[in-house]
Amino acid sequence: MTTDGVGLSTLMARLARSRPDATALVRGRRDGSGQAVSYARLSTGCHAVAEALRAAGVRRGHKAVAMTGDPYELVAVVYGLLALGAVPVLVDPGLPRARLRACLDEVAPEVFIGEPLAHLARRVLRWAPGHVRTPLVTRRTLPGLGRAVPVVVPDAAGPALEVAEPGAEELAVIAFTSGSTGVPKGVEYRYGTLAGQVEALRAVLALDPGGVLLSGFLPLVLLGPALGVTTLSPALCHRAPARTSPEQLLRPLLEHRASVVAGSPAVLGLLAGHCVRHGLRLPSVDRVLSFGAPLRAGLAEAWGAVLRADAEVLSVYGATECLPVSAVTTRELAALRAAGHGAVSGTCVGRPVPGVEVRVLGADDTGVGEIAVAGRNVSPAYHARPRDTAHAKVATDRGLLHRTGDLGHLDGEGRLWFHGRASQRVTGDGFVLNTEDIETAADAAPGVRRTALVGLGPVGRQRAVLCVERERCGTKERRGAAAAVREILRGHPQGHHIRAVLIHPGFPTDIRHNSKIDRERLAAWAAKRAGDSA
Known part of the structure; x- marks a missing residue:
């Protein structure tokens, strides 16, 4: 859903009609090559998956784990589930075994959709054994793992994905936090939350329609096609992104002339370091966005050495519960350092993106307190965790605030400074x-x-x-x-x-x-x- 009240699946169908031959997704391979999928074929593929899931018994309101490392399969399954009104459940397969089992037991999914390896792990490690009634395998499968629902790119365009529009408050997706700062929790995205994320990300990406995004950040792989941009999804190992070969990132970037690159500092460091060592320049790139952790000066300098002088590098702050919150360019960070700001006062993470409000709760005499966020992109609840929801969500006269657990302060220019986790x-x-x-x-x-x-x-x-x-x-x-x-x-x-x-x-x-x-x-x-x- 966006500000005009339509959902992600409808956006996909509209793009399939208005720009049928434009590339929506490039499915990366391990050698760095990729399979380009047009909007028409992607929408047709999502429609086919939705029909296959319906035939397999998936219904509105069913919670369905989607676990596959293949970007096309993930997009097609998630959009197919949304088309049916089912609720995709996204959780990192690389979590420690006990934590992953606890996550799935907590969410109690009726459906498990994934590649054969995911189903083998489900059977051997007993993921949600008393809950999953409909195991569905996205590729050719072994006996006993589940019903095969092949997820393939169609050879030609056919029926587009069409759905009835859900209400903004209906549950759309459950996405688990990584657990890097505590126990993983299932974050509920309503359809209105997804709407806010699309609009906030649109402002941060600043991509024109038809722009090309290289994404090493999984949420952007899912939302990129709905944003109307060609989304390059390299063959990252999402269980260990930093182990990716730089060539797997560089080849699609060069072949498709990516204008925006997004990823974590670890992934961005791989690509920038490779280019610096080999004296390579990336003239097509207008903007680089770092997600997931503060972007340090060394990485910013490395990107500065391979980009055009007028290109931008941004550090984006946010969380699974509220993505994105703020952004700052490395030029502004350098200017702040030169002016003597930030040496002992945390890290500047920039001004809030349009539509997002940031407050600092319980500030001490230095102005540092807990960062709290309000906006359409803020998740309203944790799934099946009422105590955590009550602790993190604060009702105010201007809407719901999410307490991030991060420490920060706002300076006189409205910039947010990050000081670390309160618990750390x-x-x-x-x-x-x-x-x-x-x-x-x-x-x-x-x-x-x-x-x-x-x-x-x-x-x-x-x-x-x-x-x-x-x-x-x-x-x-x-x-x-x-x-x-x-x-x-x-x-x-x-x-x-x-x-x-x-x-x-x-x-x-x-x-x-x-x-x-x-x-x-x-x-x-x-x-x-x-x-x-x-």
Whole structure:
């Protein structure tokens, strides 16, 4: 649904009629090549999937897990389910086994649609065994896994996807958080929520109709075709995006002349690093968007070396519950750094996107408090978690606010500054450290890729430890990284609280973006090492 009151499936059908031969989706292959699918063929394929699902017994209101790594299959299944009024359930297959099982037990899906490997895992690991009544396999299957519902690109255009328009408050999708900052929770998107996301993303992408988007960010693969842009979906391993070969990203970008590139810092770093090492330039790219974690200066500089001088690099802030919230260009970030802003006051994540309101709740005397967000793109509830919903959602006279659990402040220009997760603050004897306030400064040290602040011991008496991940650079820079960090900390107003600086071979990160640091695992590692270092 968009502001004119139509749903995603109807948008797809309209585009199939108005631009039937335009490319909607490019299905990436592991060698970097891709299969181009027109709007007419994509809409026909979604229609065929919807009819096959209906014949298999899928009905309005059924919750259906969609689990496949193939971008065409995922788009066709999700849009086919929406056409029937069923509710797609999206969850990361790479979650730890116990967490994934808990997610599926919690949502209690009647339907499970996926590739054969997903069904094998479902049977062996007993995912939602008492709930799934209709197992459907998207490709040729083994006996006993479920009914085959092949999801294939049609050879020619046929019937377009047509649906009755749902109400804005009807449940559309359940998308689980990654669990990188807590237990994964099922986020409910109503049709109105999807409408808000489409409009907010349209503003951030700033793509003209017919533009080309290279997406390493799964929500954009699903929403890109409805936005009316050619969506390139490279063959990323969504269980470990950072392991993707750079050629799998570069080849479709060059062949289809992508104008916008979107992904996590890990994915963007792969592509930019490859181009820098090989002296490659990307003249077609107008805009690069980083999702999932703060974009650091080093990555911004790498992109600056391969883009045109007038191209933009943006850091986009948001969450599964509210995507997107704000965005800032690296030019503005550089100007703020040059003016002396941000050295000890978190990371600027920009001004709210149109239609989104940001408030700071419970601010302290420095102006830092919890970031809360209102807007059409904000999810109204967690599925089957009334206590979490009650904690995170605040009814106000201007609509529903979502408490993000992130710390931040708004400056006099209306820009939002991110200070880290409230739950990840380090609280010691007489001091409180926000992760971003320390890390933003320490990350600027030569030879450092990124840093992570963790607290060891009980809250209120924690020992502050800074872990350092080094760049892949020369031996001299690598050896000097820890000393460079210590030098920065000596000049930082809160740096004297850091009791140890530890070199880590490679931070554990979240599954979805390979960019958010898993601080619980890192703290456990640091606890074993901190006694040997100072």
